[in-house]
Amino acid sequence: MFDLSINAFFMQLLTGLQMGSIYVLIALGLTLIFGTLGVVNFAHGALYLVAIYLAVSINDAMGFGMALVLVPTILFILGLAMERGLIQFFYNRPHTDQILVTFGLAIVIQELLKWVFGANNIPFAIPSWGNGIILMHEWFPFLEGFVVYPKWRMILVVVSIVTVSAVFALLHWTTFGLVIRAGMRDSEMLQFLGVNINRRFMIVFGLGSLIAGIAGVFGGPVTQVSPEVGMHLLVPSFLVVVIGGMGSLSGAVLAGILIGMAQSFTAYDINLSTIIIYLITVIVLLVRPRGLLGAKGVFE
């Protein structure tokens, strides 16, 4: 049953943080693309899927370092190609069409990967420096006795924090970020001012894809590598975006952690844990339709 000892509480907290980290990494790309381009990208889960398959293959062949360099790079290029080849034709189409075409693309990507790699799971070996456990009771004296947590999952949390910070820094402290943020407000006005917004939009899409690449390299050993993973993550990540407020980066971070925590702390009761994420979605959207930190007027 629900255990309120300090150890149990601490473990649930870490687990919630760690589960939230993956949601945040995937939702970050989704919400960035939505906020700037106004595109609902149902293929984002499939981009993550591409990333984990690339990561596990490169990791096995050339080691983790190469995977860390190559996977986000390839994903960035893939994102650019996807924007030029498909998404740009859907900027002026209804959201329904965007959802449907990207959903179709997600099926195609998933089935192609299944064709190449098979439906079975591929074990993703954690590099030796990330393997093992952290003895939490040595770091946090308030814990009683023996409390451990996998090192890799803590690394994942750190990576997620670094990535989120980098994206925030990029958007707030660079000219590129300034233009993008202006574009999120009013892209038409920006074009009147002679800014080539299209090229920047393309780069934003690549950036969202690149974040999925980073998520894949570090998330792969946790989410595992099988064709179903993309679709499994798609719905919760999408709910995270909506709960946080579509297009709001800080909202996605907040909502991701919230959902992770909610799932972790309801684990003792299956009836609650299976519906908690939907329950939160319904409550948030009914009470505060624009999402927790959503901008006023966006899709309200």
Next chain:
Amino acid sequence: MTDVKSDKSNKSASGWSRRDVLKASSVGAVGAATPMFFTKNAWADGHDAIGNYPVKGSEVVFGFNVPQTGAYADEGADELRAYKLAVKHLNNGGGMLETLKPSKLTGNGVLGKKVTYVTGDTQTNADASRTSARRMIERDKVIMVTGGSSSGIAIAQQYLCHELGIIFMCGLTHSNDTTGKDKRRYGFRHFFNAHMTGKALAPVLSSEYGKDRRAFHLTADYSWGHTQQESMQQFTEAEGWATEGNIMTPLKTTDFSQYLAQVLNSDADVLVLNHYGANMVNSLTNAVNFGMRDMQKNGKNLEIVVPLYSRLMAKGAGSTNIDGVLGTSGWNWALQDEGSKVFVKAFTDEYGFPPSQAAHTCYVQTLLYANACEMAGTFYPPAVIKALEDFEFDGAGNGSTLYRGVDHQCIKSMLVMKGKSPSARTSDFDYLEVLQEVDRATADYDPSIFPGELGPYKPA
């Protein structure tokens, strides 16, 4: 006046014709459609027509319904390989036709008819599997349907086949319900079940890990998981173990860390993962990440048990993770009895690698069905069912085996398996080693412990 009249006649004419069109077309359609399915032209060789009996023409069609898309697609692909091999052997001889005893199989088709087959995709979705099975039955006129890689799918098809008078030979299904609560006269299972796993595994566990153990269960929240957990708890407690806790995990779970956190907080020194497929791969990998393989609890090594093992799951989890982990299997290609040897050789010659346990059970099921038809001398389903019920045979890879009549469960020997370490592996198909062969008497159980009725020999 004339206006009214014409209006009236107009109305009746048009109304009549409309209704007539409907009526005539529906009557016509019924008449024309009837011969297309379920022709009840009775009394071919003394039996009335049931399902797709009598079989017309010089060929008899089997239906192989396996997962081709979704999480179990690789297992489905291996099942399909085994089915194709079985058809080849039925038509041309070879394989287990040489070792199955008693056998009336000739290697020249079944009852003088050449065996052909159609395939379908269950999508590991009960509704899709039923629609696919219906296609085979209604359009392709199969006499028997077989396949599947999970219990929900097997049960859904078993009910459908029973209603339509088609024999269903289960593929891989391990839930007690398949031959327990949901048993059907037209459904047969060669694979073992969760109850047998518990019975066979618990004594081995207590001899390996000692009698003074505390188990914590993580259980997939569906029928198979529940029966597996109940059986494991019952039999480990009979060995003297204590059950520290059990958490139901949703079937869709991909990250088990929130549950493992609770396990670590308990006094348990054994973790039982009542999971299959992707659930098992994820929960085992997560547990290893939590350092559970190198941990001590109550002064003993913390152990992980996976009651139901398969080669694909072991491969998916990776051999560093399964190294030394115990579980059960129905069959393994390393077995050295005659039946297993000829099957492995034939399969390897055909496809270049050894078969999985799913392939084995599917292959044997096809042969057993064909043999029952030969024994009955007819494809008439009630006669074939009677031939299969209480059929005693040997030479199919599990020693002397009984197809029990009261619940259609095969009673046979089974295997306790141990995960191989990466260095001990010899090939990409070599993940598990046989720790112990559990004989048929140990695996046997009283069928009356489960509810359910087989139902009549002739479908309603």
Next chain:
Amino acid sequence: MNIQQGFLQRNKAVVIFALIALTMPFWFPLLGGYSGLDTKIMIFCIFVVGFDLLLGYTGYLSFGHAAFFGIAAYTTGLMLKDFSAQIIPAIMVAVLVSTLVAVIIGLLTLKRTGIYFSILTLAFAEMFHSMAMAMLQEWTGGENGLTGMPTPMLAGIKMQGDAVFYLVTLVAIIMFYIAKRIERSPVGLMMRAIKCNQQRLEYTGINARKYKLLTFVISAMYAGLAGALMVVYEPFVGHEFLGWHQSGEIVIMSVIGGVGTLVGPMLGAGFMLYFENVLSVDLGEQWLLVLGFIFMAVVIFMPGGFMEALSRLYKRIKQE
């Protein structure tokens, strides 16, 4: 004068549909179809026609219509199992239950528009799905599905084979006729007005919410009826009936057929089920990949679906 002739004229689509549907057992096997599949296609025709009233006419995209389909299916199953094998009371109760659920969900979700409405309906449906899988396993059978129903009966007729097909087809024709009537009625006008510009409609003093809710509930009733008939057709309820894949499939059927045309979605339903169950066999393991490509191609090149393709073709032939 000539009211009846007018009837035929006005309902040309319904008559053509009736003719095609009722003769299906003759021509469908020639295409590799079979009797179980034609019944299923008819059931999904009912489902998508109702769905199109919502999506095609008011523009509200529901990602949770599986909820009504599944709830009705479970209700029918439980009625057949525990009350009576007679289908009429079972169907009536099932449609009633899904209607009630639709009223509640509609009141809550229709305050939102666009993507938020889609997500809310998705969340509600997934909640029901999770409940059927976990909390309500005792009743729903969880992963194994609800089994053990008797053969459904209509008075003294066993609902098997042809009997089910003709019953379902008759219902489908009637429901299509009703949908056509709704399309032409003042309510239909309101529905289209909501799609065009909801705000302007409200400025004219019309209570748009009332009409939105009405449409939502009607389309849920169609879904419920389809769900109930699904169990009459096959006495089995799978948890997949409630899943988001089911909701998604309905959206896909409607879009590739052509939303807002009523006929298009039915074409889409026929195509999808035919592809999934007949053509897939020839394509083998990669059938889903091919379907993904087809689906993308339709959305990219034919936003109006099959109906757009047909009307383009028709125009071209007319020009020549």
